[in-house]
Amino acid sequence: MDRGRYQGDGIGLVDDKGRVAIPAALRATLAANAPKADGKTGGTVIIGAHQKNRCLVAYDPGYVDILAARLDAREAANTGPDGEYDYNIKRRAAAGEAVPFDGSGRFIMPAFPRFYAGIGEHAFFYGVLDYVEIWDPKTLIETEDMPPVVKEMARFYMMQKGVTL
Template sequence: MSANAPKANGKDGGTIIIGAHQKNRCLVAYDPGYVALLAEKLDRREAENTREDGEYDYNIKRRAASGEAVPFDGSGRFIMPAFPRFYAGIKGHAFFYGVLDYIEIWDPAALVATDDMPPVVKEMARFYMAEKGISL
């Protein structure tokens, strides 16, 4: 969304939403405009998983509802909220990985230790941490 893009003056920013990933012990970050798309997607998932008695898995939306709106400055910097940082185990460095319509934010060591992560993503984390003199 162009309204949320970094500004040339370096002062005025926008907002990003940061919350827990629905499956992995990492964070997701997305533009506020993505909320409506995410809600629609979760509504469909809920409808597809509704039993004959009308009950469904209430955790479908609960897992996606942990997001916090966070302001960022004109150069795209923001302060990571405390709970999301704690949840993802991010203590020092964070690895940002774009996944088309959202960004995942990982503790690099946790990413490398996650079994179902694609090898190329693990190698990216290793590479960029090695550039900082940190071996994973």
């Protein structure tokens, strides 16, 4: 299957129950990568903690096999002669929870991942081709190794909401 790549960005308002909507451009790719069998809109998104940064990753269920194959190859290439391997690499990548999203892209952000990423009222979505990163905008701006243009995107969207970061 040809996979769509996640490109696009946007900000979502998170309600008190953790409901948030995936921005339209990213939602279209997600729906195309994981169409519902009954042909209706909506589907499933997997939400988990990012392996390095204090943000979340979101992806379609089809990406799980791709991610597993990459991690298996990494394990094979990095297992020492004594059989030692850093299994925390797989442990970090395995943290994900499948949640449904509706035709408008709304889903309920799982509680622990949301807590881990420090996501409050706003969630910044950023497509990075294979998956989508979901950030607390303030955390993103304070993360040193983030590209300046991505930080400015978050500032821009928050400014449009009347919030200065």
